[in-house]
Amino acid sequence: MAKRNGSSTLSENVKKKLQSDILTGQYEPGAPLKVLELAKGFEVSVAVVREALTRLATQGLVQQNPNHGFSVKTASEEELNNIIQARLINxxxxxxxxxAYGDLTWESIVIAVHHKLSQTTEYKEVNEKLVVREEWSEIHRQFHYELIAACPNPVLLDICSNLWDLSEFYRHCSPQQQQVRDGLAEHKALTDAVLSRDGERATQLFRAHIQLTAEVLFDNQ
Structure with a gap:
């Protein structure tokens, strides 16, 4: 672990690593998260790990049971449907x-991150299975966040961020298949509508983009 600058810093580091591992499918849904093993692996105290896991539990990525400790959240079609609906709304x-509120600096960031996303390969093959590359996943997250980053409501942005994490959990725990869709074209059309300040078209394209992703995830459940 990094230099010990206090338990809160250590806890944040552990939380970020566990969150990344959960969202990229390093842990199966429902897998136990053993505090002692994690503490040894991260070379931190049990208290630090517990704090990190408790914070992940508040985000909905980890389940906490008084009798059985911590585990990765389980997956359900009902919850996925609720997450998609909430994303569409928020x-x-x-x-x-x-x-409406974005300035030229915001526009330049959107252009840059879209270019980076368009030049990054989405899938890799591991043990004869297609998996989403972590690099692409992170840039994809950044792309969708930057589209809404100029929203002046920080509470709404926090809600969107939490919903993204939950939807990413489902993306990575679903069997990956090379999809019959043109993700590059979808992202390009969405970017063009945003930069044209066409809010109605941008939201229509966004909703279609998310609904198509939902259909793919439901088919893979």
């Missing part, structure tokens, strides 16, 4: 506000 509004 992220659409955040996108509309971002387009």
């Amino acid at each position: 992220e659409s509004e955040a996108l509309r506000l971002s387009i």
